[in-house]
Amino acid sequence: MLSTNIVETAQQWDEIMSVLEGHPMQSWQWGELKSKTGPWTAHHIEVREGDKLVGAAQILVRTLPFPFRELCYVPRGPIVSDNSYLPAVADAVAAWCAQNTKAVAVKIDPAVESAHLSRSWKPSPHVLLSTTGIMNLDMSEDEVMRSIHSKKARQYIRKAGRDGVTCRPARKEDLPEILAIYHDTARADGFAIHDDEFYSEAFDTLQGVSQLFVAEVEDRIVAFLWNVTTVDTAFELWGAVNDEGKRMRANFLLKWTAIKAAMDKGTHIYDLNGLLNDGISDFKLLFTGGQTQWIGSYDYALNPLTGLWNTAMRVRSRYNTRNNAQKQINE
Numbered sequence: 345m346l347s348t349n350i351v352e353t354a355q356q357w358d359e360i361m362s363v364l365e366g367h368p369m370q371s372w373q374w375g376e377l378k379s380k381t382g383p384w385t386a387h388h389i390e391v392r393e394g395d396k397l398v399g400a401a402q403i404l405v406r407t408l409p410f411p412f413r414e415l416c417y418v419p420r421g422p423i424v425s426d427n428s429y430l431p432a433v434a435d436a437v438a439a440w441c442a443q444n445t446k447a448v449a450v451k452i453d454p455a456v457e458s459a460h461l462s463r464s465w466k467p468s469p470h471v472l473l474s475t476t477g478i479m480n481l482d483m484s485e486d487e488v489m490r491s492i493h494s495k496k497a498r499q500y501i502r503k504a505g506r507d508g509v510t511c512r513p514a515r516k517e518d519l520p521e522i523l524a525i526y527h528d529t530a531r532a533d534g535f536a537i538h539d540d541e542f543y544s545e546a547f548d549t550l551q552g553v554s555q556l557f558v559a560e561v562e563d564r565i566v567a568f569l570w571n572v573t574t575v576d577t578a579f580e581l582w583g584a585v586n587d588e589g590k591r592m593r594a595n596f597l598l599k600w601t602a603i604k605a606a607m608d609k610g611t612h613i614y615d616l617n618g619l620l621n622d623g624i625s626d627f628k629l630l631f632t633g634g635q636t637q638w639i640g641s642y643d644y645a646l647n648p649l650t651g652l653w654n655t656a657m658r659v660r661s662r663y664n665t666r667n668n669a670q671k672q673i674n675e
Contacts, residue, residue: 351389374550388403401423455638477616481606481607500596568583
């Protein structure tokens, strides 16, 4: 029999995240950012079997248009001590949401390749993409470098450094240059991004899990890559490269810099966050060579209107497919 308890403080949650090796989308900082910048409220619960901690969930709750009331979403969760607990923990999370919110449904999308959820969970429209590229970081630096799928990518990493590209952690005063590149890329590629104030808030709020790097050529920022990282996963959030950075292969050295920073933190895997069969995905596959398929999104219906809500989301997703890897995590 599992029991659930509310977690009240960031310190308590950080301890749970450390024990369960939770995904950065489950970090207290990510929930705080969503609460500060959008229609979300973050709740944190632990799940125990007797005295044993077996799972936890950061539950984001948002208000929906009438008549749907609310939606609960557990991004890249729930997190569990062992995958065998996932079905029972997921059900415990759904029961907590039924008792403590007015949600039409609970949505989960754990970063696992297989799970045997109870029959109440049904496949549903995704938020985060389930097809991604993963790099194993539980090796030496030389072994990780050799694991990069493309020989050409390894050559470009070294060539960028020889040609004068340098990479470093970003400072807050770099944000105007970073965002200028991001706005140009968004206009050219046709995806939506937040206003600049959101990223300024993210810089402050994500401290502790944020790993933001820039690539420079003669002190000019030509590319950036912004990850959130825990001991479990380094997860790519936002990034862009300008034309000069592309010519100099700065994005190759920049990604390698981010990979090494994740290794320095003791992180197990590097998640390139979504593959869409486009040019960006082709670049990512130079590093992994193949796809990893998470189980996808599942909904637990708490209200008869769940089916109508999912139909609305499927219609909406037809317009968003190209943007999902960058856009859905922003909503």
